[in-house]
Amino acid sequence: MSSSRAQGGFTLIELLVVLAIVGVLFALGTYSYLSTRNPPRDAARTVHAALITLRSQAMSNTQARRLILVNDKELILQSSVRCSESDQSKWTPIGTVGLDAGNRPLVLTASKPSPANPTVQSNALLVVCFTSRGMAEPQGAMTAARFLNLTDGRRTYVVEAALNGAVRTGAK
Structure with a gap:
């Protein structure tokens, strides 16, 4: 009769190799998960989606819809009878949409609304108003398009809203 007994378990080397692989x-x-985070792209997509949603709401409800970007944290959404409404109290708040910039500061530059336009805050970075026909109403000095640059120092994305209501987003 042999005195060998069955050995169970793993050796220390096997455990270390498995731990190294894991x-x-x-x-x-x-690393792969963290590299998918792109705050400027995410913020640009949020602004793009808000503009598209406001345009479709303006056409379906036959009311003006306006997006105001005051800072790098949130978008203010409002509705009124027409874009040219100068009385701020006649603009009904629809809601706000937060912009997630992550842990890096997000720098926003935009085509500024005219300071002579009394319908918006003087510190607004971007104002886009859609009429009931889905057209972007000129706000202040807007002649061709409203644009917004979003950057974190490494990547830059641009959101544009044309007078015909088209919205475009892309990397710069």
Whole structure:
């Protein structure tokens, strides 16, 4: 009769190899996830989606819809009978949409609304108003398009709203 007994379990070397493989896979997965975060792109997509939604709401409800961007944190959405409404109290708030810039500061530059336009705050970075026909009403000095540049120092994205109501977003 042999006195060998069955050995169960893993050796220390096997455990270390498995832990090393799991660690490398975890590091690759974390790097891949973090590289998908792109705050300027995400903010540009949020502004783009808000503009498209406001345009479709303006056409379906036959009321003017306006987007105001005051800072890098939120968009203010409002409705009124017409875009040319100068009395701020006649603009009904629809809601706000937050812009997630992540942990990097997001720098916004835009075609500024005219300071002579009394319908918006003087510190607004971007104002786009859609008429009941889906057209972007000229706000202040808007002649061709309203644009917004979003950058975090590494990447820049542009959102444009043309007078015909078209909205375009792309990398710069």
